[in-house]
Amino acid sequence: MKLRCAVLDDFQSAAATATDWAPVADEVERVSFTEHFTSEDELAAALADFDVVVTLRERVAFPASLLARLPRLRLLIASGMRNSVIDLTAAERYGVTVCGTASSSAPPVELTWALLLGLARNLVTEANSLRDGGPWQSSVGADLHGRRLGLLGLGKIGSRVAAVGLAFGMEVSAWSQNLTPQRADEIGVTLAVSKEDLLATSDFVSVHLALSDRTRGLLGAPELALMRPTAHLVNTSRAAIVDQQALLTALHTGTIAGAAVDVFDTEPLPAGHPLRTAPRLLATPHLGYVSQANYATYYGQAVENIRGYLDGTPVRRLGGA
Template identity: 65%
Template sequence: MRCAVLDDYQNVALSMADWDSLAGRVEVTVFREHLDGEDAVAAALAGFDIVVIMRERTPFPASLLERLPQLRLLITSGMRNASIDLAAAARAGVVVCGTASRSEPPAELTWALILGLARHVATENRAFHTDGPWQSTVGLDLAGSTLGLIGLGKIGTKVAAVARAFGMDVLAWSQNLTRERAEEAGATLAGSLPELLAASDIASVHVVLSDRTRGLLDAAALAHLRPSAFLVNTSRAAIVDRAALVDALRDKRIAGAGLDVFELEPLPADDPLRTLPNVLATPHLGYVTRRNYEIYFRGAVEDIEAFLAGEPIREL
């Protein structure tokens, strides 16, 4: 059988697991460069029985699955992937499996973005390396400031713990969040999303993308943020209305945004988010750590072994 590993940007997939255990049964091909567009993906994967994908880097909608009649096993890192049409996969006879994952890496990156925004790290670092002004910004004190968490699941709870260590007040809100659950995590339940946004010095998104949360932070919601407030999104881009966010940043109706997720990845070079000086961005690095990658790729090898044995594991 032939297996394709997609979007191995760092060229590390084969070093993160014992792929040699599949020798003689599975031929593995790694694609480092992103395949842009469904036609390119369909052409590249036409001869493969197994495909391993990294999160939502390459979507697998029904239209693509229909063009890959040889595909038998699709493996995604993690146990949730909104970019795979699971119903279409089932109709096509494609088994879809996932892997374990850790919630610490995205929580840690959230804090990298928060600290970078609060202390203008990118601006000062750029000046340091280009003989710019020696100090040109005044930072935000985290101690005594308010962090508003939109979502208080595994990741949001870890972010809240760090906020408390910094001496911040923590508010939290989501559609199903209870007062008891918020208090368990050391947060205060906000009465509504507008209430949370209006009170936040920094608002951070940690809900799962769904029909209920898509476009949750639209122009009306963003209008509740103060001009001095920052918005951080390490969850999913579509939770925030992109056009509304660009307008708010361009007009300086908010102080800035820390972004790790984008609806189109890699983000095109001419995207306006790349030109706004009050955007601190990373290229979807939330889950990109050595330990997480080892878990992902070792899990992928386990999934292939189980599939070959006729007993698939971790089916989505």
């Protein structure tokens, strides 16, 4: 009898074509779910008859309570090599092997700039106005050349965002709790004196930090109030780094000129959520890692992970039995 493999949140039905599943096709039946499950009860019911689950990033949590309700589950594969929403200790206890995949930093870098440019030039508003027969030129865009880009985080993604900013002729500064002058010099950017200084002096602020206890809620109402009323905020990292209610308030009151976000506390974003209609906001449905090359890597290595598990030699293990 074949093992059954569930592919979660395959919104575009891309899993089947992103890679070749032939290496496991004789032993594994793949089933894609194109709709998101919003509760643990729904997940437990849908996945009860599956031995393998493939999930994207950290969109679906697998706490101990859910793993306990999936006695048939033996292999859990998440894209990326870091996942904060899978209880690895519980997975080991219940005999579930957890594996990850590689990922590229290119897609989120590219999307960061797509959002920043779209925000600066009001592209969505202007494009929609043109299509709808509205005013011809209704806004005046913000310039990038000569303006200051402030980066919260200068890691693999932040450093590549910095390189593009420098190419645009921007002044680029960066801050994080562990950022050293040597690292800033290596990338060619200015080390901000403090987080507060970066926020107060930047025309564009972009978040590129990992979510942790230290970064959760890093930007709240006091921090957003430090930003210039002409400044823009971009977050393609993790929603919880920016206090969502504080962001909504800042957008409604005009504390900042605008924001662009690709990440949310709850994904998919519920219908009627206030972020769907917030003023001064450019929002996209977590497209940062949604690209042809990344999907080929994710699903291709998921197949490799399944093959390794079937052969008794699991690869890219994050934890588990």
